[in-house]
Amino acid sequence: MRSLDVIQCINDVASYCNNVSTGFPLIIDTEDYDLFHELIFRLRIDVAKKFIYVSDFCKDDSIPDIEQAYSSAFADGIHVLVGLSQACMLQSQSVLQEYLDRAVNETCREHTIILLMHCREYLQKKCRQDIRLERRIKFLGNSTQPLPQIIIEHNPRYAKGTTYNSIGDLLSSLEQMTNETIKDSLMISLVTRYSSALFNKAVYSVSQGPESFDVLCQEYPFFSGCLSKENGTEEQWQWLLERLEKESFEKIIADEFKVFDLEICIGDVLENNDPGSNLLWLYWLAIRIQGTSNSYLNKAVKDIKNQLELERSIYFSILSVDVDEEDFGQCYQERKKLLDKIKDNKKISAQFCNEVGQKGRKAIFYLTDRTSDEQICAMKWLSYYDYTTKETNEILQRVLPQVFLYMDTFTFNESIIQVDDEVLAGELTDYFTEYKKQKVSNKIQEDFLSKVDKIAEDRPYNRLLGRIATFKNLQCREDSPYFIDAMGVEYLSYIKNKCKEYGLITEVRIAHSELPSITSLNKDYIDYFHDTCKNTKELDEIKHGVNYYDYEKIKQPIHLLDELAVIDNVLKDIRMKLSQGIIKRAIIFSDHGASRLAVINESENGMIELEEKGKHSGRCCPIDDDPQIPYATYENGYAVLANYERFKGGHKAEVEVHGGATLEEVLVPVIAVTTMPDRLTYAFENDSIERKGNEKTKLVLFCNREMNKPQLRVKNKFYSGKLTVDNKHAEFILDDIKRKNKYVAEVYDDNKATGIELQFEIIKKTHEVDLGF
Structure with a gap:
């Protein structure tokens, strides 16, 4: 060829x-x-x-x-x-x-x-x-x-x-x-x-040929020690290299973010991130190189290869730390601090709550109160596992602070129940403390069921005053009435604690509603207040499943979060109107309460089958004569169940139930709310008490205004004081408080919770021995 x-x-x-x-x-x-x-x-x-x-x-x-x-x-x-x-x-x-x-x-x-x-x-x-x-x-x-x-x-x-x-x-x-x-x-x-x-x-x-990252590492060796080529695109490395030819890396960071600690601007960087900008990438890069005072943010940055996963990493990096590790507490607090700075990402938050389940019983310790998803997740976890009292308190304080205030023990006394019966007051204190624990844990204890059955037979609520009599005792006809439908006494500790937070004084009384505990038979307040009440129906609507809550679909009591939010909104409205002088005193009351435990008990009484299906969830039944049913009473033409059963044929309650005669359905609070007087001062003359032998513990309380009926609540027990001298001093004998320790006393006056807490300490004198030197 x-x-x-x-x-x-x-x-x-x-x-x-x-x-x-x-x-x-x-x-x-x-x-x-x-x-x-x-x-x-x-x-x-x-x-x-x-x-x-x-x-x-x-x-x-x-x-x-x-x-x-x-x-x-x-x-x-x-x-x-x-x-x-x-x-x-x-x-x-x-x-x-x-x-x-x-x-x-x-x-x-x-x-x-x-x-x-x-x-x-x-x-x-x-x-x-x-x-x-x-x-x-x-x-x-x-x-x-x-x-x-x-x-x-x-x-x-x-x-x-x-x-x-x-x-x-x-x-x-x-x-x-x-x-x-x-x-x-x-x-x-x-x-x-x-x-x-x-x-x-x-x-x-x-x-x-040589890429920008290779040239960058050659000219600026400190990059090679903490970064790899995969940490950025060629365009990003090229952009950075061009900027470094004009100014130092430190100056670039200072000019772009204008803060000494990069943690401060995390929220702005994430919210203002433009997909076409290198700002987020530069921010992530700067933390990789310089770090921040927030060690968790440093970890979240190092756990990912580029800036695209930064927001997700802030949520998720904590899952790589076990709750038993020494630095978990610091990681938890620093993560929460970051979440407070950034806008809530509903999608990532929901994903985190789903994946935290890999931690099993420990999952709840990873949650915060930062997002509604995490709080709902925590409410579910409290019913999945049994936690110790110490663990529960830690969880509630950290993740569910509103539920923590709700779970606080409310101590009843004779003034509150309006009956001279200290034993009954103590029983009510124990009853509602246990009731709330079981509502939150979504479990009923057998001994509590027995207690409910006994109360169903004894019916101690019959000894308490009704709503109108209680109004008269408080002399509140001219006050501003706030009616909250279906609010039982279980919320008293929450209301008292929130009023303390808002600088309000509360005076609490307990009344009983008419049976059955339905709205139609408990409207006596309308005539008393001349139909001037500010009505709040949302709490009752939650209990009836008007929102998406439904016990058949969601067994856990996640509705409690919304219940507390409804009450809080009412208290905020009262605080605003009191502070602006629009009203002088508010009266909060209800028609009846509701029972969560009667819903989760899922038990029917087969002695009567309801003809009117769907009425009051089977807690009461219209009938001509007393059917003589155990654990039921006959009132106003109704057979009313006082235990945790429901009549056969009744519509199952979606969330909570009323119409029956349990304490949580029948007892209702009446609360007078006022503002705290200006420059009101309380103090102990002797907040450090030296006890000798069998001497009784004595405290002297001073107030810069005359007191009427001073009381101290210490460890869920009330102590009455004896006024001395000018009625600005009161002497208290705490005969059963003897142990060396520090104590907190909550101050009441004239049956009103002032919202003031004082500390005192009991010390024991050490005997000195003269050795003769």
């Missing part, structure tokens, strides 16, 4: 084009760039020939559409295809062979000339296999020029040799390369977004 010179090739092309089509393309290959271009130059003299360059089939720095270029060369007319071999060699040897095989065997209607480079060895092998191919495969010249080396660059400043900014430009240069250009430099740089991996099978030698 002989080699031809340019003139001979031109003659062969002329003969091929001037005669009738052979039905096959004419293929000319050379390995000399100058001969290749001289041939093209001479062929272009004939304007009848249409040249098709594969480089023209590249769009927006994409790889060329070789197939479209190849197909175009076989259209009607005379076509010259240039760049096929160069384009194929950019991809792989197999692609090159595929198109060479097609070109050798392709048929055409008219005339197609294919100009190739550096394909001689493969084409000569084809000719040796089939000698007839020598008539349509020609070889131009004998000299061989080397293939160029291609270097992929992402940053044009590092490019070497001749530089091109797109694959199309590179391919065009390969189509037009001369012996002189290859002699000057074998190296060609392609600046592109693509990685060199795209060309890892190319026939050309293609390598990756």
Whole structure:
């Protein structure tokens, strides 16, 4: 197979084009760039020939559409295809062979000339296999020029040799390369977004040039110690490198965030993050390098490879720390501090609450009060597992502070229950303390069920005053009435604690509602207050499942959070109107309470089947005569259950139930609320008491105003004081408090909770022994 010179090739092309089509393309290959271009130059003299360059089939720095270029060369007319071999060699040897095989065997209607480079060895092998191919495969010249080396660059400043900014430009240069250009430099740089991996099978030698991160680490070695290339994109490293040429990294951070500690601006950075900006990435990078005073934020940053997962990592990184590890407490507090600074992400928060379940019983210790999702999750967990009293208090204080105030023990006394019966007051204190624990844990203890059954028979509520009598005792007809539907006495500790927080004084009384404990039979307050009450129905609606709560779907008492929120909103309204002088005193009261335990007990009394299905959830039944049912009373034409059963056929309660005669359904609070007087001062004259022998503990309370009936509540017990001198001093004998310890006393006056707590301490004198020295 002989080699031809340019003139001979031109003659062969002329003969091929001037005669009738052979039905096959004419293929000319050379390995000399100058001969290749001289041939093209001479062929272009004939304007009848249409040249098709594969480089023209590249769009927006994409790889060329070789197939479209190849197909175009076989259209009607005379076509010259240039760049096929160069384009194929950019991809792989197999692609090159595929198109060479097609070109050798392709048929055409008219005339197609294919100009190739550096394909001689493969084409000569084809000719040796089939000698007839020598008539349509020609070889131009004998000299061989080397293939160029291609270097992929992402940053044009590092490019070497001749530089091109797109694959199309590179391919065009390969189509037009001369012996002189290859002699000057074998190296060609392609600046592109693509990685060199795209060309890892190319026939050309293609390598990756130094990337911005590599240059960054060379010029600023401190980056290499804490970062890797995967921590940013090439564009981000390039952007940073360009900025570092003008100012130091520390100055860049100071200019962008304008704070000494990056923890401070976490909320602003996340909220104002523009997807097209490098701000969040720079923030994440700065923490990786410089750190913050918040060690948990440092951990959250180091747990992820880039800034995209920063917000999620702030929520989730704590799951890699066990609650028993020494630094868990610090991680917990620092995480909560961060969550307080950022906007609540409902999606991530819900995901966290779902995945925290992997911690089993310990999951609840990871939750905070920062999001409603976490609080609901905590309420569920309290019913999943049994926690010690210490654990429960820790959980409530940390995660459910409103529930913690609700669970606080409310101590009843004779003044509150309006009956001279200290035993009954103590029983009510114990009853509602236990009731709340079981409502929150969603479990009923057997001994409590027995207690409820006994109370159902004894019915001690009959000894308490009714609502109107209680109103008269408080002399509140001219006060501002606040009616909260279905608010039982279980909420007294919450109300008292919130009033203390808001600087309000409360005076509490307990009354009984009429049976059955339904609204229609407990509207006596309307006439008493001349229908001027501010009515709050939301609490009752929650208990009836007007919202999405439904015991059949969600067994856990998560509705309690909304119940407390309803009451809190009422207290805030009262605080506002008292402080502005719109009202002088508020009276909070209800028509009846409700029972959660009667719902979760899920027990039916089969002695009566209700005809009116859906009425009062089966807690009472209209009937002509007393049916003589154990644990039930007959009042106002109704059989009323006083235990935790419901009559058969009654509609199951969605959340809580009323209509029955349990203490939580029947007893209702009446609370007078006023503001604390200005400059009111209470103090102990002797807050450090030295006890000797069997002496009784004596405290003297001072007030800068005259007191009426001073009391102290210490460890859930009330102590009455004896006024002395000017009625601004009161002496208290705490006969059963003897042990050396520190104590907290809550101050009451005239049966009103002042919201003031004072500390005192009992110490025992150490006897000194004279050794005679």
